[in-house]
Amino acid sequence: MIEKFKTNAEVIENGDKYLYGNHVRMPLSIERGEGAYVFDKDGNKYLDFIGGIAVNGLGHCHPAIVKCLEERAHTILHCSNYFYNEPAVQTAKLIVENSCFDKVLVSTDSLEYGAIAKAWGAEVVYRDQRLATSSATTFMVLEDLLRNKVCPSKLLTLLQPTSPLRTSSQIADAMRLITLNFAQYDFVASVSLAEHASHLVHPLAADGSLAFFDIDYSNYRRQDSAEYSPNGAIFIAKPDKYLAQGHFFGEKSLAYIMDKESSVDVDDDIDFALAELCMTRRLIGR
Numbered sequence: 001m002i003e004k005f006k007t008n009a010e011v012i013e014n015g016d017k018y019l020y021g022n023h024v025r026m027p028l029s030i031e032r033g034e035g036a037y038v039f040d041k042d043g044n045k046y047l048d049f050i051g052g053i054a055v056n057g058l059g060h061c062h063p064a065i066v067k068c069l070e071e072r073a074h075t076i077l078h079c080s081n082y083f084y085n086e087p088a089v090q091t092a093k094l095i096v097e098n099s100c101f102d103k104v105l106v107s108t109d110s111l112e113y114g115a116i117a118k119a120w121g122a123e124v125v126y127r128d129q130r131l132a133t134s135s136a137t138t139f140m141v142l143e144d145l146l147r148n149k150v151c152p153s154k155l156l157t158l159l160q161p162t163s164p165l166r167t168s169s170q171i172a173d174a175m176r177l178i179t180l181n182f183a184q185y186d187f188v189a190s191v192s193l194a195e196h197a198s199h200l201v202h203p204l205a206a207d208g209s210l211a212f213f214d215i216d217y218s219n220y221r222r223q224d225s226a227e228y229s230p231n232g233a234i235f236i237a238k239p240d241k242y243l244a245q246g247h248f249f250g251e252k253s254l255a256y257i258m259d260k261e262s263s264v265d266v267d268d269d270i271d272f273a274l275a276e277l278c279m280t281r282r283l284i285g286r
Contacts, residue, residue: 005029008041033060035284059283100175101157105150107141125149139246146239156239158248162266163233164275165282166190166258174234174256186241187253190234192263194227228255231263 005011011029029041036059038048051057058065072087079085106117107125109132114124131141142158155178159171170190178188202212234256235248242248264275 005041011041035059035062036280037284100172103150105145107145143243146243154238156237156242158235158237160232163231163262163264164266165262165264165278166233167262170256170258170262171234174236177254177256178236181254185252185254186238186245187248187250188234188236188256189248189253190231190256190258190263191228192231192258192260194229197227228257231258232265233258233263 005014008027008029012027015025015029028046030038031041031043032039033048036048038046038060040046048060076085079088104122105125106114106122107127108114108117109127114126117124125145127136127141127144130136131144138158142156146156155175157171157175159166174188174190178185199215202210205211230249237248241252261278264271264278266272266275
């Protein structure tokens with residue numbers, strides 16, 4: 001009969017006695033996991049920054065993963081690389097078809113950020129002094145890249161770092177949108193449902209009054225006003241068309257619509273806190 005231990009201390013005491021000492025173990029007996037957290041035998045909760053050794057950081061007990069493992073347990077759990085198996089082929093196909101860039105460039109004036117980008121396999125283009133100021137516009141930076149350093153033959157994609165909740169599948173979807181409509185359109189820009197309808201936004205009068213807000217708001221329903229605004233997450237362009245026009249919008253531009261959470265744009269501390277909250281919710285699968 002297998003003995004059941006009741007506390008951390010019991011597990012650790014017996015572990016030190018019977019387990020081979022090839023690892024220096026932390027004094028915790030992990031009982032279960034949920035999302036990004038693990039719980040010890042005594043019921044204490046810990047944020048898991050380890051996950052495992054040589055594994056993917058997928059969290060613990062996500063329903064989709066549990067379902068997948070249950071299904072595979074009824075067929076085959078492990079298949080040697082000496083054979084083909086359908087899930088491996090399906091996964092490889094998804095990875096290749098969603099890898100839509102020939103080259104990734106990071107534009108920065110920071111040696112620290114440049115080193116991080118290089119460590120992840122990107123090419124780094126360091127900005128000169130003229131472009132390393134708060135007054136430098138996106139067009140100035142892209143124009144410098146396209147005219148002087150690199151000019152992709154087909155498409156340019158701009159991914160700004162202030163959109164941390166944008167996903168790889170959304171980028172791939174936006175790329176497919178422009179590819180399927182390449183003959184008719186020159187640009188794709190991501191948008192999301194506007195926070196406020198345009199007729200609700202006005203300047204204040206010189207005396208600080210609401211003189212310009214002369215609409216009857218008593219019957220206003222946001223659901224009746226489906227307006228969209230750029231969210232800054234994804235921009236795609238034909239390089240020559242972008243250089244000629246200087247922006248990503250207009251009648252030759254298609255909208256790629258994104259949800260509110262993925263559209264969070266970090267401009268200040270409140271935005272950062274919101275992005276952090278949304279990211280945590282994603283990690284724990286809620």
